Amino acid sequence: MATLTVSAADEKRVKAMGFLSNKGTDNFNARIITVNGKITAEQQRCIAEAAEKFGNGEVAFTTRLTVEVPGVPYEKIEEFQEFIGKAGLTTGGTGSKVRPVVACKGTTCQYGLLDSFGLAREIHERFYVGYRQVQLPHKFKIAVGGCPNNCVKPDLNDLGIIGQRIPNFDEDSCNGCKKCAIEKNCPVGAAKVVDGVLEIDKDVCNNCGRCVGKCPFDAIEDGTYGYKIYIGGRWGKKVAQGRALSKVFTDKEEALSVIEKALLLFREQGKTGERFSQTIDRLGFENVEAQLLSDEILGRKDEILAANLHTKGGATC
Numbered sequence: 001m002a003t004l005t006v007s008a009a010d011e012k013r014v015k016a017m018g019f020l021s022n023k024g025t026d027n028f029n030a031r032i033i034t035v036n037g038k039i040t041a042e043q044q045r046c047i048a049e050a051a052e053k054f055g056n057g058e059v060a061f062t063t064r065l066t067v068e069v070p071g072v073p074y075e076k077i078e079e080f081q082e083f084i085g086k087a088g089l090t091t092g093g094t095g096s097k098v099r100p101v102v103a104c105k106g107t108t109c110q111y112g113l114l115d116s117f118g119l120a121r122e123i124h125e126r127f128y129v130g131y132r133q134v135q136l137p138h139k140f141k142i143a144v145g146g147c148p149n150n151c152v153k154p155d156l157n158d159l160g161i162i163g164q165r166i167p168n169f170d171e172d173s174c175n176g177c178k179k180c181a182i183e184k185n186c187p188v189g190a191a192k193v194v195d196g197v198l199e200i201d202k203d204v205c206n207n208c209g210r211c212v213g214k215c216p217f218d219a220i221e222d223g224t225y226g227y228k229i230y231i232g233g234r235w236g237k238k239v240a241q242g243r244a245l246s247k248v249f250t251d252k253e254e255a256l257s258v259i260e261k262a263l264l265l266f267r268e269q270g271k272t273g274e275r276f277s278q279t280i281d282r283l284g285f286e287n288v289e290a291q292l293l294s295d296e297i298l299g300r301k302d303e304i305l306a307a308n309l310h311t312k313g314g315a316t317c
C-alpha cells in the first residue's frame with residue numbers, strides 16, 4: 001500500500017473544491033460541472049486531454065450529470081482547474097449546498113413542454129453559482145423535467161420542476177361524440193364524456209398537453225404552458241416522494257422565486273443534518289407551501305444569508 005501524504009484537513013479542503021479522494025491513494029476524482037448535462041465538443045476535447053494529462057486517462061459520468069476525471073494527483077489540482085477553466089469548465093458540486101442541477105432533454109424531446117436545458121442553466125447561474133457560498137442543513141438537489149413522463153425523476157429531488165401544458169377546453173364546442181378522440185388518447189384516463197360533454201378530471205390530468213389540437217371539433221385548440229413544482233423528494237439512504245405545490249405556475253420568474261424561497265426556508269428553518277423532506281415533515285407541508293406561495297421570506301433574505309448557520313452540514317458526499 002502506498003504511503004499517504006495528504007492530510008485529512010487537506011482532503012476535506014479539496015473535497016469542497018470538487019476533488020474526491022480515490023480511496024487508499026493520494027489521487028482524486030475531479031468532479032466537473034456540466035451546468036445542465038450538456039457540454040460542447042470543445043469542452044469534451046478539453047476533458048479528454050485533461051484526463052490524459054492529469055488523470056488515469058479515463059472519464060466517468062455520474063448519475064447527476066457531472067463528469068469525473070479519476071487519478072488526479074493532489075499536487076496537480078490547481079493546474080487541473082486552470083487547464084479546464086480555459087474551456088469554461090469548473091469543478092465543484094460537493095457539500096451541504098445546492099448541488100449541480102440535472103435536466104432531461106426536454107428542449108429537443110418530442111414530449112418536452114419547456115426548454116429544460118435553458119431553464120436548468122438559469123437555475124445553475126442563480127442558485128448553484130449564486131448560492132455557492134450558502135451553507136444549508138444538507139445537500140439540496142434540483143431537477144428539471146420537460147414533461148410529466150418524469151424521465152429525470154423531479155419528484156425524487158429536494159425540488160423538482162416539471163413542464164406543463166394545461167388544456168384549454170371549450171365546452172361550447174364539444175359535441176359529446178360517441179367516440180371521443182380525447183378520451184381515447186388521454187394517457188392517464190383523465191378525460192371522459194359524461195352526459196354528452198367531455199369532462200377532464202383535474203385530479204387525474206397531469207397537464208401533459210397531448211390532447212391539445214386533437215379534437216376534430218376544436219374543443220381543445222390550445223393549452224397554457226406552465227411549471228409544476230415538487231418539494232421534499234429524495235432518493236438514496238432514505239426515500240421520500242416529493243409532493244406538488246397546489247399551484248401550477250405560468251410565470252417563469254415566479255417559479256424561479258419559489259426555488260429561492262425554498263432555499264431560504266431550508267436554511268432558516270431546517271435543522272443541521274436534515275434533508276428538506278424532513279424539514280417539510282416537521283413543519284407541515286401546508287405551512288411550507290404557504291411560505292413558498294407568499295413573498296414574506298424574501299423580505300428576510302439578507303438576514304437569513306448573513307446568519308451563522310450550518311457550518312458543518314449533513315452532507316457526506
Ligand code: SF4
Binds near residue numbers: 106112146147149
Ligand atoms: S421527461 Fe418528457 S421531455 Fe423529458 S425526456 Fe422524458 S419524455 Fe422527454
Ligand code: SF4
Binds near residue numbers: 176177193216
Ligand atoms: S372533446 Fe371533441 S372529440 Fe371529444 S366529445 Fe367533445 S367534440 Fe367530440
Ligand code: SF4
Binds near residue numbers: 165191206208212
Ligand atoms: S392534458 Fe394530458 S392528462 Fe390532461 S386530459 Fe389532456 S391528455 Fe389527458
